[in-house]
Amino acid sequence: MTRYIFITGGVVSSLGKGIASAALGALLQARGYRVRLRKLDPYLNVDPGTMSPYQHGEVYVTEDGAETDLDLGHYERFTGVSARQSDNVTTGRIYQTILEKERRGDFLGATIQVIPHVTDAIKNFVLSEVEDVDFVLCEIGGTVGDIEGLPFFEAIRQLGQELGPDKAVFIHLTLLPYIPSAGEMKTKPTQHSVKELRSIGIQPDILLCRCDRPIPSDEKRKIALFCNVRQESVIEARDVDFIYEAPLEYHSQGLDREVLHHFRMTGAPAPDLEKWNDISARLRKPDGEVRIALVGKYTVLPDAYKSVLEALQHGGLANQVKVKTTLIDSTPLDAENADLSVLDEYHGIILPGGFGERGAIGIMRAARFARENKIPCFGICFGMQLATIELAQNVAGLKGAGTTEFQNPDIPMVGFIEEWARGNAVESRSQDGDLGGTMRLGAYPARLKEGSKVAEAYGTLDISERHRHRYEVNVNFKDALEAANISISGLSPDGRLPEIVELPNHPWFVGVQFHPELKSRPFEPHPLFASFIHASMKYSRLV
Structure with missing residues (x-):
């Protein structure tokens, strides 16, 4: 029997519903249960694919090519369960699906309304494709009281009634602020949040109370009385030093x-938390520290690079070291007189993904600095493309090399590709087509060059990695690059799309077209991140 856990939030956003959902999923997994985690997002975008990283953070891409909320990254990292297209839905997608049906006449002339049509569509999403799991954890984005979230709250209210208490539980995450001047922890925001939730027909069964200190027993009792829950169900959600200690x-x-x-x-097995205790011990007792500079375009919001930052930590776990990452805005480095000596203090440089011209020159200069100073350098997607242009211009002698993404170069080193193979099918797109959902998305295979650094890191010649990009390195320049000792060490199986570029005569300089950070886990660090951190340790003389 599949049981459903609905996680809602109140008072303020960014309380950590995603981490709480992922941690609970991991705990149920540790008890031997099969879990699936889903995110219901109330915003009107069809998906986050066209949203600014400044507003939404990173776009997380699943194996099957869905552009989803970054919380799905937490779900995968904590549970190891690969998310699917069906694990993230937005108001925009719900309405798009309903309106497509209405235009086809599927509703037979009925008046389309929020209840029952929208709420039924949400319920169908929640209940679909769950035959093989014991628990489905559904996180509802935003906070209770948001206008755009009302159809989702109504849908899960209906599900609570239809499934009954034996198959549905409601968990509400709230804030317990501490007021220093009063010397008190205040329960009123939680009381009001639960009152708001109850006003739309949902009685929470468990309260997760975000706080920075223990909740006094009197305050727990007060919360339980006012919010109509058992005192044992008032759970402290204390701040932790490391998110992987949340479970x-x-x-x-x-x-x-x-x-x-x-x-x-009552007969549930005790959880096996050995691997979580091991992760905690590794995080708390590293053998040293490496400093990594992340040179990117969206450094104002660290969540824009959430998976990259987590994958770097995983690389540190693989090597038993602490990774201290500093985000450096690439835009000031665009200037001719930019001082790159700021990068001198770091043991490794990572160039993450992005789009557009702003900051691109700065990323290329950072790549050149790493190349000339023999600092380990890892370019990802856009970072790999810009590193390749820098190599083409300054190593291979192709002075006019550039990208058609934001200029008309004499030599189109990176350009728009209209079609490519996915298995036995051909996918295509047009230069002036919609931006949303038209990139090369999801998992694609690649073949590695024998004897290359990446083949050594992976331990195999055949890999599959997740992609998200509209432009590709032009394979027609492969011979010119390799003549300058720039190795194309990974290609798509048909040999048309360069996937990896590396410098054989550099301690560690690798660029990849895909996003390896999306498949990294604390228990299974991605081999490229583990190798990059190990190279950074060598540069820092830790090994």
Whole structure:
């Protein structure tokens, strides 16, 4: 029997519903249960693919090519369960689906309304493709009271009634602020948030209370009385030093126990938390520190590089070192007189993905600085393309090399590709087509060059990685690059699309067209990130 856990939030956004959902999923997994995690986003965009990183953070891409909310990255990293297209839905997609049906006449002339048509579509999404799991955890984006979230709250209210308490539980995440001048922890925001939730027909069963200190027993009792929950179901959601300690913290507070209590699952096995304890020990007792400079365009919002930052930490876990990453805005480095000596203090430089001309010259200069000073350098997607242009201009002698993305170069080193193979099918797009969902998205295979650094890191010659980009390195310049000792060490199986570029005579200089950070896990660090951090340790003389 599949049981459903609905996670909502109140008071303010960014309280950590995604981490809480992922941590609870990991705890249920540790008890031997199969889990699936889903995100219901109330915004009107069809997906986050065309949203600015400044507003939304990174776009997380699934194996099957869905552009999704970054919380799905948390879900995958904590549980190891690969997300699908069906694990993230927005108001925009719900309405798009309904309106397409209406235009076809599928509703037989009925008046289309929020109830029942929109709420039914949301419920169908929640209930679909869950035959093989014990628990489905559904996180509802935003906070209770948001106008755009009302159809989602109504849908899960209906599901709570239809499924019954034996198959549905409601968890509400709120804030318990501490007011230093009063010397008190205030419960009123939580009371008001629960009142708002109850006004639309949802009684939470468990409260997760974000706080920076223990909740006094009197305050727990007060919250339980005013919010109509068991006192044992008022769970501290304390700040943790490392997000991968969240499952341990939630378990110590009894979150998984309370969920199982609600479902009357008294015979549930105890959780095996050995791997989480091991991760905690590694994080707390590193053998040293490496400093990494992330030179990118969206450094104002660190969430724009969430998976990259996490993958760097995973690389540190693989090498038993702490990774201290500093975000450096590439835009000031565009200037002719830009001082690149700021990069001298770092043991490795990573050039992440992005779009557009702003900051591109700065990323290329950072790549050149890493190349000339023998600093380990890792270019990802846009970073790989710009590093390749820099190599073409300054190593291969192709002075006019550039990209058609934001200029008309004499030599189109990076350009728009109209069609490519995906398995036995051909996918295509047009230069002036829609931006949303038209990139090369999802998992694609690649073949590595024997004896290359990347082949050594992977331990195999055949790989599959997730992509998200509209432009490709032009394979027609492969011979010119390799004549200058610039190795195209990874290609698509048909040999048309360069996937990896590396410098054989450099300690570690690798650029990849795909996004390896999307497949990195704390228990399975991505081999390229592990190798990059190891090279950075060598540069810092830690090894």
